[in-house]
Amino acid sequence: MATMHVARYNYRDQFGEDPTPLMRQVSEMLLAGRYILTGEVDGFESDFAAFLGVKHARGLNSGTDALTIALRACGVTQGAEVITQANTFHATVAAIRLCGARPVLVDAEERSFSLDARQLAGAITPRTRAVIPVHLYGQPAPMGAILAQVRDGRIAVIEDAAQAVGARIDGRPVGSLGAAACFSFHPSKNLAAAGDGGAVATNDGDLDRQVRLLRELGQDGQNHHVVVGLNSKLDAIQAAVLRYKLPRLPEWNARRREVAAAYRERLANLPLRFQHVEPAEEHVYHLFQVRTDRRDDLLRHVRAAGVDAVVRYPTPIHLQPAFADLGWRKGDFPVAERLAEELLCLPIRPDLTRDEIDYVADCVRSFFRGR
Ligand SMILES: Cc1ncc(COP(=O)(O)O)c(C=O)c1O
Missing domain, CATH: 3.40.640.10 (Type I PLP-dependent aspartate aminotransferase-like (Major domain))
Known part of the structure; x- marks a missing residue:
């Protein structure tokens, strides 16, 4: 590839x-x-x-x-x-x-x-x-x-x-x-x-x-x-x-939703989870997150292939040094901690092309196929 x-x-x-x-x-x-x-x-x-x-x-x-x-x-x-x-x-x-x-x-x-x-x-x-x-x-x-x-x-x-x-x-x-x-x-x-x-x-x-x-x-x-x-x-x-x-914002947000739908379709049947959206909710996909317990390896794999994926946010609020005086401890908010370890943002822009979407999806798929 x-x-x-x-x-x-x-x-x-x-x-x-x-x-x-x-x-x-x-x-x-x-x-x-x-x-x-x-x-x-x-x-x-x-x-x-x-x-x-x-x-x-x-x-x-x-x-x-x-x-x-x-x-x-x-x-x-x-x-x-x-x-x-x-x-x-x-x-x-x-x-x-x-x-x-x-x-x-x-x-x-x-x-x-x-x-x-x-x-x-x-x-x-x-x-x-x-x-x-x-x-x-x-x-x-x-x-x-x-x-x-x-x-x-x-x-x-x-x-x-x-x-x-x-x-x-x-x-x-x-x-x-x-x-x-x-x-x-x-x-x-x-x-x-x-x-x-x-x-x-x-x-x-x-x-x-x-x-x-x-x-x-x-x-x-x-x-x-x-x-x-x-x-x-x-x-x-x-x-x-x-x-x-x-x-132009409504058109851009609609396009972001189309890109997200394309990612969801191309990444279906992989050991990945996506953010759940209720039918009444219209997401605008500022970020497109995939969730996997192999996040750090997946990040390395796609970045090596030229995909500008990024982690948002690797440390939850209660474990940030700036709030150390508030006495929060690891384990206080377990879902936030798991999300911090498991979420990865794939590139999403209104102008992302079909080729780019396919390429990103192929990179992710190749990671899970072990190639
Ligand atoms: C959830 C959230 N709240 C607040 C802010 C702060 O916005 P700004 O960077 O414009 O100060 C941001 C963005 O950076 C954000 O993502």
């Missing part, structure tokens, strides 16, 4: 055949000094809110800031507890700590890899102020089951939708289902800025006002600061890039 390089990203493709109008717009912005909270930012915020079907979306520096600001806007401070899952990206939990709150973890559900909603009731205490379900790898978390467990009005459900822009449950976009939702536009994401970027979406006007205050150092008028905030405004050039790309 001739070696082919199958890359994880193709940024050129995301700009379409003729990116000249965007390039012209960015040059004009650079030369005119249109950098901070310009019409481009307002325009992207209203387009993005309309895309999600929510009343408000605010552009911020990153998904990490979106989580930190959403938590603070929901009143999470020192002494509060915030529940999330042990198998997420570091930023979800870092944001909780950046607010001075205590993260409380629950395990993942074995088949869907989502937060196990059955464990929520046991994790809620009088100090719980928020729950963060993560729409992990682009798969919607079970929001119905989660919202049903969190009936205390003092507990905000904040969606970490960093990996799931455009995903839906029963036709409703993720990011419109909790008190607030956080998005990342990191270049790796399905909707990618040309650098860092993020957003908080909400239907709650008071929350949105808090988000606006907190992204501008708590300023509610020139040089009048009513709270201590962050400096976290979506860069205007990033807003122009995101606004240019947003109309």
Whole structure:
């Protein structure tokens, strides 16, 4: 089998055949000094809110800031507890700590890899102020089951939708289902800025006002600061890039689903498992994960053949040195630990060709055939 390089990203493709109008717009912005909270930012915020079907979306520096600001806007401070899952990206939990709150973890559900909603009731205490379900790898978390467990009005459900822009449950976009939702536009994401970027979406006007205050150092008028905030405004050039790309996102997400379906078909009958998706859930396949207890050997095999596979994430939250002071131990969240050892992401991009899909599938099949 001739070696082919199958890359994880193709940024050129995301700009379409003729990116000249965007390039012209960015040059004009650079030369005119249109950098901070310009019409481009307002325009992207209203387009993005309309895309999600929510009343408000605010552009911020990153998904990490979106989580930190959403938590603070929901009143999470020192002494509060915030529940999330042990198998997420570091930023979800870092944001909780950046607010001075205590993260409380629950395990993942074995088949869907989502937060196990059955464990929520046991994790809620009088100090719980928020729950963060993560729409992990682009798969919607079970929001119905989660919202049903969190009936205390003092507990905000904040969606970490960093990996799931455009995903839906029963036709409703993720990011419109909790008190607030956080998005990342990191270049790796399905909707990618040309650098860092993020957003908080909400239907709650008071929350949105808090988000606006907190992204501008708590300023509610020139040089009048009513709270201590962050400096976290979506860069205007990033807003122009995101606004240019947003109309193509539904087509890209549909294409990602087709690629995932092709992988599932070509990899059927191998000793591999896939993320379980309920019929009501529309996954957007930020990542396509295969699960095997021979993960590290499979990774070496496909990488040697030129396939840009990668492990996301090899260490679960409770075993990260940054959280050592919280007293978590190996064995505390066994499903998250197994997923960290067994999941492998195969390359997935909207523009992946049939030849590339076949090549990746052949590489995986050849590993299990022992060749
Ligand atoms: C689940 C999750 N939450 C939060 C973030 C943080 O986003 P950012 O990198 O934009 O700060 C990311 C992405 O990196 C993520 O994957």
